[in-house]
Amino acid sequence: MEAVRKVEGRAYPWGAKNIDTDIIIPAHWLKTTTREGLGKGAFESVRAQPGNVFDDERYAGSPVLVAGDNFGCGSSREHAAWALADLGIKAVIAPSFSDIFSGNAFKNGIVPVVLPQDAVDRLVEVARTDEITVDLETMTVTTPFQDRFPFELDAFRRQCLMEGLDEIGMTLAQDTAISKFESGMAQSRPWIAVETANEGTALEATGRT
Amino acid sequence: MTVQPRTLYEKIWADHVVERRDDGTCLIYIDRHLVHEVTSPQAFAGLRAAGRPVRRTDLTLAVPDHNLPTTARVDAAGHELPIADAASAGQLSALRANVAEFGVPYIDALDARQGIVHVVGPEQGFTLPGTTLVCGDSHTSAHGALGALAFGIGTSEVEHVLATQTLLLKQSKTLEIRVDGTLGFGVSPKDVVLAIIGRIGAAGGTGYVIEFTGEVIRAMSIEGRLTVSNMSIEGGARSGLIAPDQTTFDYIQGRPMAPRGEAWERAVAYWKTLPTDPGARYDKSIVLEASDIAPSLTWGTSPEDVVPITGSVPDPESFEDPAKRVAAQKSLDYMGLTPGMRMEDVAIEHVFIGSCTNSRIEDLRAAAAVVKGHHVADRIRQALIVPGSGLVKRQAEAEGLDRIFTEAGFEWREPGCSMCLAMNPDKVPAGERCASTSNRNFVGRQGPGARTHLLSPAMAAAAAIRGRLTDVRELMSADA
Numbered sequence: 001m002e003a004v005r006k007v008e009g010r011a012y013p014w015g016a017k018n019i020d021t022d023i024i025i026p027a028h029w030l031k032t033t034t035r036e037g038l039g040k041g042a043f044e045s046v047r048a049q050p051g052n053v054f055d056d057e058r059y060a061g062s063p064v065l066v067a068g069d070n071f072g073c074g075s076s077r078e079h080a081a082w083a084l085a086d087l088g089i090k091a092v093i094a095p096s097f098s099d100i101f102s103g104n105a106f107k108n109g110i111v112p113v114v115l116p117q118d119a120v121d122r123l124v125e126v127a128r129t130d131e132i133t134v135d136l137e138t139m140t141v142t143t144p145f146q147d148r149f150p151f152e153l154d155a156f157r158r159q160c161l162m163e164g165l166d167e168i169g170m171t172l173a174q175d176t177a178i179s180k181f182e183s184g185m186a187q188s189r190p191w192i193a194v195e196t197a198n199e200g201t202a203l204e205a206t207g208r209t
Numbered sequence: 210m211t212v213q214p215r216t217l218y219e220k221i222w223a224d225h226v227v228e229r230r231d232d233g234t235c236l237i238y239i240d241r242h243l244v245h246e247v248t249s250p251q252a253f254a255g256l257r258a259a260g261r262p263v264r265r266t267d268l269t270l271a272v273p274d275h276n277l278p279t280t281a282r283v284d285a286a287g288h289e290l291p292i293a294d295a296a297s298a299g300q301l302s303a304l305r306a307n308v309a310e311f312g313v314p315y316i317d318a319l320d321a322r323q324g325i326v327h328v329v330g331p332e333q334g335f336t337l338p339g340t341t342l343v344c345g346d347s348h349t350s351a352h353g354a355l356g357a358l359a360f361g362i363g364t365s366e367v368e369h370v371l372a373t374q375t376l377l378l379k380q381s382k383t384l385e386i387r388v389d390g391t392l393g394f395g396v397s398p399k400d401v402v403l404a405i406i407g408r409i410g411a412a413g414g415t416g417y418v419i420e421f422t423g424e425v426i427r428a429m430s431i432e433g434r435l436t437v438s439n440m441s442i443e444g445g446a447r448s449g450l451i452a453p454d455q456t457t458f459d460y461i462q463g464r465p466m467a468p469r470g471e472a473w474e475r476a477v478a479y480w481k482t483l484p485t486d487p488g489a490r491y492d493k494s495i496v497l498e499a500s501d502i503a504p505s506l507t508w509g510t511s512p513e514d515v516v517p518i519t520g521s522v523p524d525p526e527s528f529e530d531p532a533k534r535v536a537a538q539k540s541l542d543y544m545g546l547t548p549g550m551r552m553e554d555v556a557i558e559h560v561f562i563g564s565c566t567n568s569r570i571e572d573l574r575a576a577a578a579v580v581k582g583h584h585v586a587d588r589i590r591q592a593l594i595v596p597g598s599g600l601v602k603r604q605a606e607a608e609g610l611d612r613i614f615t616e617a618g619f620e621w622r623e624p625g626c627s628m629c630l631a632m633n634p635d636k637v638p639a640g641e642r643c644a645s646t647s648n649r650n651f652v653g654r655q656g657p658g659a660r661t662h663l664l665s666p667a668m669a670a671a672a673a674i675r676g677r678l679t680d681v682r683e684l685m686s687a688d689a
Contacts, residue, residue, distance in 0.1 A: 017532045017533075017535075017536055018411055018412070018511050018536060020649075020651045022630075022649070022651045022652070022653060022654050023651065023652060023653070026631070026653055026657070027275075027630045027631050027632040027654075028631060028632060030247050030248075030275075030632060031247075031276065031294070031296035031297055031299070031300050031632070032250075032296070032300075033250035033251065033254070033299065033300060033303050034250075034251065034254070035251050035364075044653075044657075045652055045653045045657065048657075068532065069412060069532065070411060070412035070415065070445070073411055073412065073445065074347065074442075074443075074649060074651060075346075075347050075630075075649075076248070076345060076346055076347040076349075076361035076362060076363055077247075077248065077363075078248065078251075078345075078363035078364040078365060081363070096412060096415060097415075098412075098415060098445065099381075099415060099416060099445075099447050100347060100360075100361055100362070100363065100442075100447060103362075103363060103366065104363035104364075104365065107363065107365035107366070108365070154232070154234070154379065155232045156230065156232055156234045156377070167365075167369060167377065168255075168259070168261070168368060168369050168372050168373060171236065171369065171372075171373045171375060171377065172261075172372065172373055174227070174228060174236060174373075174375075177227050177228050177236070178227055178236075178238070178264075178373060178374065178375060181227045181238055182238075182374075185238070189224075189339075189476075189479065190472055190475070191337070191468035191472040191473070191475065191476040192240050192268070192337075192340065193267055193268075194267045194268060194314075194335070194466055195267075
């Protein structure tokens with residue numbers, strides 16, 4: 001993953017609430033077996049409406065999206081994060097995010113920035129005319145008008161973003177600890193290991209499925 | 210030594226910590242991993258690129274569900290029929306190739322056990338109490354019904370679990386949702402969970418793991434509990450746990466992948482230690498009274514937009530939150546509804562009974578009980594019954610439910626996700642309205658421009674018969 005330290009540029013001034021991942025990328029775009037090229041399906045139903053922010057030339061290619069409460073709710077599809085990344089979005093600012101989406105965003109180098117509603121309202125206003133800066137060093141969102149909104153990120157996730165770390169590689173370095181846990185589990189919860197997996201049997205009992 | 214009373218969630222969490230970092234992030238062991246065709250290809254590609262194997266194939270189970278058409282899968286000679294959509298076919302064949310390459314246990318589309326991943330897991334005894342269970346699908350919360358800490362993950366996490374059998378997580382806050390009393394006539398588990406989401410809102414559970422408690426939950430079958438836990442995510446919570454009890458043990462015992470013999474005895478003894486201790490504290494608790502819950506449904510485009518069937522379409526101006534006012538007006542425009550309209554006056558064109566929320570045998574029995582002796586209304590263009598698995602289908606056929614449905618004018622289909630998500634051929638056309646037992650009424654969820662009302666199987670059946678949204682109790686009492 002590419003390291004992210006600062007995101008600066010124009011921003012889509014959207015602010016819509018409860019944007020679910022079906023809106024970010026509808027299901028018929030999920031039939032792909034790669035992570036690339038989903039930008040063209042992003043916000044399809046929104047872009048079908050005239051005057052939408054995503055087709056407004058002023059905001060074309062913006063690296064920041066200013067959104068509303070509960071952004072990324074619904075389906076766990078990581079395709080939503082891939083679609084945003086493919087559009088060139090590197091930070092989303094909203095009053096809150098769904099838990100699954102924010103995890104997916106981090107893993108794709110997109111910073112989910114949580115700010116209070118009044119700060120988000122102000123940024124929607126600024127974004128119509130000017131650039132916004134999200135800085136992971138100083139943990140602030142700033143504007144050319146001296147606005148300065150501090151935000152918080154989980155320390156580990158911030159480090160992963162800033163250093164572009166490979167999480168799987170890091171976890172595999174803990175292999176000894178995982179193996180030790182598995183040995184302990186084989187003693188304390190031996191039923192966890194599945195012995196009859198996929199043996200081709202089906203349950204036959206009246207009224208049960 | 211005094212032991213601090215703990216919640217069910219805290220006990221499962223503690224038993225799965227491999228390592229704890231200074232900042233509180235924990236490496237959590239994952240006991241069970243369900244895989245389907247949509248969210249796994251990029252994960253397998255990642256493993257392949259890095260030369261990594263699947264660490265524990267025995268704890269992994271793959272089954273296709275999202276893309277599969279629900280029409281016949283084999284011809285009269287028993288040969289597999291091709292899938293018309295090339296992209297869907299490609300994703301399904303990618304799963305077949307990936308499970309073969311990586312040695313992952315797999316239930317194929319043509320296997321009698323195939324079904325929606327969240328129906329198959331419990332049905333096969335793969336889902337067990339006190340386990341951590343993940344899947345690249347947000348409705349993985351369903352498995353919490355058996356006391357598993359189960360949650361949806363993204364594809365990067367799917368790859369992480371395949372490679373390491375762990376995830377890096379921070380402990381969530383706990384939210385108890387207690388439902389006291391006894392459910393009224395005609396009120397189902399779907400109505401309970403819709404009422405809960407209506408109460409807490411679509412983001413009410415964000416950052417929390419829910420534990421559903423109370424008499425109403427205890428009295429529910431596992432099928433009913435699966436419906437409730439399934440929709441935890443629609444209230445923002447990744448997981449929705451229900452403490453394992455005798456109902457749970459009776460459900461699991463004898464299933465193909467469940468422990469047997471001495472292992473079963475040890476497992477049950479452990480599972481009995483899991484329920485929340487008296488005096489344990491939740492970060493937040495909410496109580497609902499069963500007597501306040503009526504047969505319910507959604508009017509808008511968020512699962513929080515819930516009204517009783519006896520209610521009316523709300524006036525956007527009646528919401529205090531200005532953002533909600535705007536959202537409600539947009540929802541009404543999309544749904545083609547006007548404030549004050551009685552829900553029972555809303556005519557429909559489509560009915561869908563299925564999805565990981567409501568496609569189990571009890572759901573089909575409940576729908577069939579309403580349908581029996583009636584016929585689907587003339588204005589209904591399509592009424593689908595899609596069993597959650599091949600085994601549910603077979604059981605329903607053994608009980609003659611398929612004939613009740615087909616004689617009434619419903620289509621009896623092959624198992625899969627079907628009309629829940631507009632990814633396979635089952636879709637609702639733009640501008641048309643569907644009474645659906647699925648879990649999401651989002652804009653475009655059942656097809657571009659499709660209008661969705663979420664409700665229970667019995668309510669969907671009643672809507673099919675009347676051709677409009679209907680209080681199922683009228684049909685039930687008429688038959689009684």
